[in-house]
Amino acid sequence: MQTTQSEVSADTIDLALGHPSPALLPLELLREASARRLRQEDRSCLQYGYEQGDLRFRAQLARFLSWGYAAEVSPEELFISGGVSQALDLICTLFTHPGDRVLVEEPSYFLALRIFTDHGLRIGGLATDRHGLVPEALRESLRKTRPAMLYTVPTHHNPAGTTLPADRRERILELCREHGVLLVADEVYHLLTFAGAPPPPLGSFAGSGGVLSLGSFSKILAPGLRLGWIQGARPLLRRLATCGFLDSGGGLAPFTSAVVGGLLERGTQETHLRKLRGIYGSRARTLVAGCSKLLGVAEEPPAGGFFFWGRLPGIADTEALLPEARAAGVTFVPGSRFSTLGGQREFLRLSFSYYEEPQLEEGVARLAEAARRFRPPGKGP
Ligand SMILES: Cc1ncc(COP(=O)(O)O)c(C=O)c1O
Numbered sequence: 001m002q003t004t005q006s007e008v009s010a011d012t013i014d015l016a017l018g019h020p021s022p023a024l025l026p027l028e029l030l031r032e033a034s035a036r037r038l039r040q041e042d043r044s045c046l047q048y049g050y051e052q053g054d055l056r057f058r059a060q061l062a063r064f065l066s067w068g069y070a071a072e073v074s075p076e077e078l079f080i081s082g083g084v085s086q087a088l089d090l091i092c093t094l095f096t097h098p099g100d101r102v103l104v105e106e107p108s109y110f111l112a113l114r115i116f117t118d119h120g121l122r123i124g125g126l127a128t129d130r131h132g133l134v135p136e137a138l139r140e141s142l143r144k145t146r147p148a149m150l151y152t153v154p155t156h157h158n159p160a161g162t163t164l165p166a167d168r169r170e171r172i173l174e175l176c177r178e179h180g181v182l183l184v185a186d187e188v189y190h191l192l193t194f195a196g197a198p199p200p201p202l203g204s205f206a207g208s209g210g211v212l213s214l215g216s217f218s219k220i221l222a223p224g225l226r227l228g229w230i231q232g233a234r235p236l237l238r239r240l241a242t243c244g245f246l247d248s249g250g251g252l253a254p255f256t257s258a259v260v261g262g263l264l265e266r267g268t269q270e271t272h273l274r275k276l277r278g279i280y281g282s283r284a285r286t287l288v289a290g291c292s293k294l295l296g297v298a299e300e301p302p303a304g305g306f307f308f309w310g311r312l313p314g315i316a317d318t319e320a321l322l323p324e325a326r327a328a329g330v331t332f333v334p335g336s337r338f339s340t341l342g343g344q345r346e347f348l349r350l351s352f353s354y355y356e357e358p359q360l361e362e363g364v365a366r367l368a369e370a371a372r373r374f375r376p377p378g379k380g381p
Pocket of ligand 1: 018083084086109158186188215216217223227228
């Protein structure tokens, strides 16, 4: 059976895929780290785990995040999750009721929208611009409705690639606090910044309450590990750690976190992350240079993350281009998939995480060929 997360066809260049390249999955590092952990006599990682996550692992993770975020993170404000998706699902279970409203960016990460729908939540889209969520749109919405939470991807947004400036982060936080709205920040791409440093993650404000910041090893190590974290104030984490699910099954991923803890301890994760930043940054530039040359796109390469979001001159609805693109041996995600308001039709999302540069160039050439056949005469670049 093919699923949303694992569909890869051999003769198509699938620029929809948000997976790391197989060659970037660190098999050797994990083989060594698992063997090192299994040679120890300590069997605690094979036992039911402590609900909030193993303390030693949380200390290792806190040190890694303090380095990555350039801001102090304490083990007490970390809860170990099975990745961002699992964390979101648990947050919905514990902090929302069916029929509640959740506010999201327009456009937003479409698979998070599916999790909200599973929980019977009503989704409200908020305006964004090239700097991300517009605080005024949030203020206006909060004047009229009382949502259970705001879900945002503040840094290297999926799909839009935007990063919220520091002043907007503070304003959004202030508005959520004023209205008693839980702010759920999906910061899964924060550490994947190609150059420089983004503004402090919303996790940095978690200590004073009202914020849950979600992170994951999916993009910086391997998605198959299903390992991540939630950063938040203690009362919020206590609610997570005392739920029935953990009461019955214990803390999440005790074995995986013991293995990954070894990589954090030895600085291997840091080295691997630096390598990924270089590779993905270069791929992003190659992809966008091709799009600019062959397709006439005007957008700049993204500064981090996995995706390029852009418009193709002369194409008003990228969904309509898909059959032609498939026939040319390339696919992408049309912008409409990310919209809660039936918009974003002129955009498309291209991923540069899965393919190496020559294949990305070939994918763009195929897309340009498809666009050339599809466009009305005289509407091309
Ligand atoms: C914004 C965003 N959040 C969450 C995820 C999934 O994260 P995880 O593998 O930790 O569940 C993705 C993966 O594409 C993503 O783009």
